[in-house]
Amino acid sequence: MDYLTIIQIFDSALRLATPLLFACLAGLFSERAGIFDIGLEGKMLIAAFFSAATAYSTGSVWMGLLAGVGASLALSAIHGLASITFRGNQLISGVAINFLASGLTVLIGLSWFNLGGQTPSLNGAARFQSIELPFAETLSAVPIFGPLYSEVLSGHTFLVYVALLCVPLTWYVLYRTRFGLRLRAVGENPAAVDTAGISVVALRYAAVAICGVLCGLAGAYLATGLGASFVKEMTAGRGFIALAALIFAKWRPWYALYATLLFGLLEAISNRYPSLDLGVVTLPSQFMQALPYILTVVILAGFVGKAVPPRAGGEPYVKER
Amino acid sequence: MTVMNKFLGAAATMALSAGVASADPAIIFDLGGKFDKSFNEAAFNGATRWAEESGAKFAEVELQSDAQREQALRRFAEKGFNPIVMAGFAFGNALGEVAGDYPDTSFVIIDMVVDAPNVRSVVFNEHEGSYLVGYMAAKASKTNTVGFIGGMDIPLIRKFACGYAQGAKAANADATVISNMTGTTGAAWNDPVKGGELTRAQISQGADVVYAAAGGTGLGVLQTAADEGILSIGVDSNQNHLHPGKVLTSMMKRVDNAVYNAMKDGPGLTTGFNVMGLANEGVGYSMDDNNASLVSDELKTEVDAVAAQIIAGDVAVHDYMSDETCPALTF
Numbered sequence: 096m097d098y099l100t101i102i103q104i105f106d107s108a109l110r111l112a113t114p115l116l117f118a119c120l121a122g123l124f125s126e127r128a129g130i131f132d133i134g135l136e137g138k139m140l141i142a143a144f145f146s147a148a149t150a151y152s153t154g155s156v157w158m159g160l161l162a163g164v165g166a167s168l169a170l171s172a173i174h175g176l177a178s179i180t181f182r183g184n185q186l187i188s189g190v191a192i193n194f195l196a197s198g199l200t201v202l203i204g205l206s207w208f209n210l211g212g213q214t215p216s217l218n219g220a221a222r223f224q225s226i227e228l229p230f231a232e233t234l235s236a237v238p239i240f241g242p243l244y245s246e247v248l249s250g251h252t253f254l255v256y257v258a259l260l261c262v263p264l265t266w267y268v269l270y271r272t273r274f275g276l277r278l279r280a281v282g283e284n285p286a287a288v289d290t291a292g293i294s295v296v297a298l299r300y301a302a303v304a305i306c307g308v309l310c311g312l313a314g315a316y317l318a319t320g321l322g323a324s325f326v327k328e329m330t331a332g333r334g335f336i337a338l339a340a341l342i343f344a345k346w347r348p349w350y351a352l353y354a355t356l357l358f359g360l361l362e363a364i365s366n367r368y369p370s371l372d373l374g375v376v377t378l379p380s381q382f383m384q385a386l387p388y389i390l391t392v393v394i395l396a397g398f399v400g401k402a403v404p405p406r407a408g409g410e411p412y413v414k415e416r
Numbered sequence: 417m418t419v420m421n422k423f424l425g426a427a428a429t430m431a432l433s434a435g436v437a438s439a440d441p442a443i444i445f446d447l448g449g450k451f452d453k454s455f456n457e458a459a460f461n462g463a464t465r466w467a468e469e470s471g472a473k474f475a476e477v478e479l480q481s482d483a484q485r486e487q488a489l490r491r492f493a494e495k496g497f498n499p500i501v502m503a504g505f506a507f508g509n510a511l512g513e514v515a516g517d518y519p520d521t522s523f524v525i526i527d528m529v530v531d532a533p534n535v536r537s538v539v540f541n542e543h544e545g546s547y548l549v550g551y552m553a554a555k556a557s558k559t560n561t562v563g564f565i566g567g568m569d570i571p572l573i574r575k576f577a578c579g580y581a582q583g584a585k586a587a588n589a590d591a592t593v594i595s596n597m598t599g600t601t602g603a604a605w606n607d608p609v610k611g612g613e614l615t616r617a618q619i620s621q622g623a624d625v626v627y628a629a630a631g632g633t634g635l636g637v638l639q640t641a642a643d644e645g646i647l648s649i650g651v652d653s654n655q656n657h658l659h660p661g662k663v664l665t666s667m668m669k670r671v672d673n674a675v676y677n678a679m680k681d682g683p684g685l686t687t688g689f690n691v692m693g694l695a696n697e698g699v700g701y702s703m704d705d706n707n708a709s710l711v712s713d714e715l716k717t718e719v720d721a722v723a724a725q726i727i728a729g730d731v732a733v734h735d736y737m738s739d740e741t742c743p744a745l746t747f
Contacts, residue, residue, distance in 0.1 A: 103620040107613055114609075211452030213632065216639060216658065322608045323639045326632035331599075331607040366610070366617045369596055381600055 098242070104363045105247045110321060112359025113251075113258045114139070114313045114330075118337030119344065119351045120258075120265050121309035127269065127346060128302030129282035129407040131185045134174055134192030135310055136334025142167040142314025144200040147214040147325035148207060150221040156319050159221065163318070164311030170196065171307025179299045182411030193334075201327045212327040214318075223252035223320040252320040254312060261309070265348040278302055282405035285412040295412045313337075339391040345402045358387045441466075441679045442475040442497035444488050446504035449478050454631070454652045455671060459503035459526070462672030466679040474679065485510035493518040498683040499536075501675055502526065505572075511535065522685050524678040526671060527572075529689065538674045538690045542572070543579030544726055545667045545699030546627070547733045548719055549649050550583025552701065553625040554591040555715055556647055556664055561592045563623035565614050565637050567630035568604040569597040571737050574747060576629040576651070576667075578736035581745035586722070586731075593745055594618050598633050608636025615640040615648075625649065625664060638663060647710065656706040664710050666702040673697060695727045 118135045125132040142163035150159025170192050177188040201212035208214055228249035235245035269275035277298055281288045285295045317333075318325045340358055344350035364371065365383030394402050443463050450460040463474050475497055477488050485507055492500050493514065499522035502511065508528040515523055515532040522534055529537040553562040562584050566573040581593040596614045598604035611633035615626055626641055627649040628634030634651060635658070641648035642659035650656065650666035674692055678685060692698020701719065703711065725731040736742050 100620070103617075107616060111609075111613060205449060205451075209451045211449040211454075211456070213453070213635070216635070317609055321612060322636055323643075324608070324635060326606050326608050326635060328603065328606040329608055329632070331603040331610065362610075363613070363617075366596065366614050367620075380597075384599065 098239075100367070102242050102246045104360070104367055105243075106250075107363035107366065108356060108360040109247060109255065110251065110359075111362050112355045113255045114316050114321070114333050115337045115340055115355040115358055116258045116352060117254075117261070117309050117313035117316065118334055119340045119355050120261055120348065121306040121313070122338055122341045123265065123344075123346055123348065123351055124278070124302045124309070125306035126341065126408055127282045127405055128278050128299050129285060129405055129410065129412070130174075130178055130299055130303055130306075131189065131409045132174065132303075132306060133186060133189035133335075133338060134170065134196075135306075135313075135337055136330050136332070137189075137193035137196030138167040138170050138307060138310035139314040139317065139330045139334050140193075140200055140328070141170055141196040142311040143318035143329055144204060144214070144314075144325045146311075146315035147217065147318040148204070150217055150319050151215050151324075154219075154221050156217075156221055156223055159319050160312075160315045163315035164308055167311030167314060168304060168307040171303050171310070175300050175303040178411060179296055179303070182413065185409055185411075197328060200325070204325065204327070214325040216324040217319060218323065221319070222323050223254060223316075225250045225252055226256070252316070254316040254320050257312065258316075259352075262348055262352045265351075269348065274301075279405075281412075282407055285407050289412070289414065299412075310334075336387055339387050342402055342404075343387075343391050343394050345394075345400070346405065357390075361386050439683060440473055440475060440497055441682070442477075442492040442500045443675065444485075444492070444500070444502045444507070445476065445478045446502075446506060447479055447482070450476070453655075455669075456503055458653045458669070458671035459501070459675045462675030463501070463679060465672065466676050470680075482506070486514060489514045489523075490517075493521045496521075498522055499524055499678055499681070499685055501678050503671065503675070504528075522683055522687065524674075524685070526674055532687075534687055536678065536685060536687045536690050538678075538692060540669050540674075540698050541691060541693035541733075541735070542667070542669060542699060543575050543582075543733050543735050544694045545669065545701065546576045546579030546629075547583035547586070547726065548694075548701050548723055549627060549665055549667045550580035550585075550593075551587040551722055552583075552665055552711065552715065552719055553580070553627060553647075553649060554584035554587035555718070556710070557588075557591065557623075557625050559622045559624045560588060560590055561594065561622040561624065563615070563618035563621075563626035564593060564595040565611060565618070565626060565628045565630055565634070566595070566597045567599075567633050568602065569600050569747075571740065573597065573629055574742065575736040576627075577747070578742035578745055579733055580627050581742065582733055583722075585744050592622070594621055594623055595745055595747065597747075598630055605631035605633060607633050608639070611636030612640035616644065619644055619646060627651070627667070629667075650702075654702040654704065656702055656704050660706040661709060663707060665707055668700045668702050670698050670700070693727075694723050 145166035146159040146163030149162035177183040178185040204212040231245040231249035281298045340354040344354040365380040369380045371378040445456045501524040505528040524536045526538045584591045625647045628637035629651045638648045642662040647664040655666045656663045
């Protein structure tokens with residue numbers, strides 16, 4: 096394995112980690128506020144569809160992005176309504192959202208485009224183009240660090256950098272602002288927040304809305320950044336891997352970055368080496384694909400520190416019994 | 417009351433006319449839907465071609481879920497449609513259940529073998545078609561490295577890969593064939609993002625022609641190949657138009673011919689095993705305006721000669737599914 100190969104694998108890992116990172120941060124906001132969300136997958140899917148469909152009809156990727164985020168927000172609102180206002184079971188609402196998105200995207204796609212649920216392929220301004228970071232050309236000549244900058248960091252689409260910037264932003268919002276403190280509190284002990292005279296419902300809706308925006312970005316990135324059209328079920332379980340990454344990261348922003356980068360790296364390695372020959376044993380690609388889930392189970396079993404979910408997670412807040 | 421009678425009368429007439437139209441054929445499309453730009457659409461085109469030529473009609477239904485397979489089959493059989501054509505290997509179990517109950521109805525299943533006296537099982541020699549495009553890929557490659565990206569890792573897809581690798585090695589004994597499968601679950605058919613990443617991984621290993629046999633995932637392969645400036649090869653139907661000048665050719669599986677033949681043969685068609693290979697134009701490679709500049713006349717003559725050799729039996733293409741091994745590629 097030479098240096099160039101390693102660079103290429105890192106490059107691929109960053110691309111693959113981006114949708115996971117968005118979805119993972121989305122789940123982080125929602126779950127930190129006490130709303131479990133297994134509908135990340137569905138929200139990404141519907142955002143992918145509407146971003147591709149809108150980008151195709153308007154010819155502008157930005158309109159697509161807006162439509163994708165909007166669609167994802169609409170599903171978030173349903174989740175919020177079901178699990179905050181009507182105090183329904185959050186897991187069931189999430190499952191329902193996944194089914195809804197899976198059916199709705201294909202149905203609307205068939206009626207709009209007649210392509211078996213796909214959207215026509217996008218080109219030109221209807222897709223995100225890759226961005227060359229400044230000095231990428233000049234720095235590429237520098238040994239070791241040059242290629243790392245010009246190949247791995249530079250040359251991605253806009254949303255990759257947004258995702259990376261979201262990590263410090265999330266950290267700042269959660270740990271350095273009043274809103275973040277309250278949001279975390281509402282996931283641990285909503286009664287205390289309520290006693291302090293702050294609306295639990297409003298805080299939780301805000302968290303669910305942020306989750307919707309981030310899922311929308313993830314979906315739009317899949318359909319208009321990495322790919323160039325919507326294909327039915329194109330999220331292919333990334334929403335669930337993001338949930339696994341969230342547990343792996345123990346619900347913390349910087350760890351979320353590391354976890355998703357690790358999962359992206361595993362996928363990139365299994366793409367590059369279908370069967371990884373380690374000299375002693377040969378690992379089949381299926382093993383690498385299963386590794387994120389295995390690692391999550393290991394973490395949950397308590398082998399590597401303890402993963403404690405927000406204490407009020409999954410429970411609707413009832414003011415008075 | 418009179419209105420009610422009229423309705424009843426109309427319903428009775430409808431039922432009668434449905435009974436009269438009993439000799440019409442019927443076709444059942446699989447979950448992809450009939451405008452999927454691939455397998456089902458090819459079946460639909462074949463049926464339409466037959467309808468236009470004969471002036472007759474056919475009944476059709478698009479499945480919405482797996483549970484409807486047997487139901488749809490029984491309804492068409494009860495109504496007296498004959499023959500009943502179904503597009504897709506997934507009908508195997510349902511047809512096995514149903515075929516015996518309607519001995520006078522002829523059934524045609526594509527891509528699957530069902531052993532019953534009134535069933536025609538149409539299978540394609542995908543390995544022969546893949547051999548031809550593999551040959552073309554190795555000839556078009558400047559790096560002597562060609563790639564294959566499959567969808568779900570099942571024997572049928574390995575059959576594609578194996579034929580492709582044999583063709584590539586036949587054209588250039590030094591050619592390297594890189595093979596990747598997208599996954600082991602149904603999600604592997606619909607993951608264009610992973611298809612694109614696999615393509616990039618193969619490009620970084622030197623591949624400059626990639627062949628995608630991966631359904632919706634293949635769209636991502638073709639897209640990335642076009643973006644990165646290498647050639648790609650489509651599958652099932654003619655996909656050359658997706659990226660004009662960037663798709664070398666497509667391995668055509670003439671599902672339309674299979675459907676057309678079935679409808680033309682009508683009720684009482686010959687049943688049993690029906691192999692669609694190079695010899696009876698069941699598989700082949702596509703040429704049109706979009707890839708005319710990519711395939712030289714010289715190469716075309718060469719490939720046609722290879723095809724003739726396969727038909728004559730001078731070149732034997734190994735079928736992976738016959739013994740689950742491949743001489744040209746390790747999985």
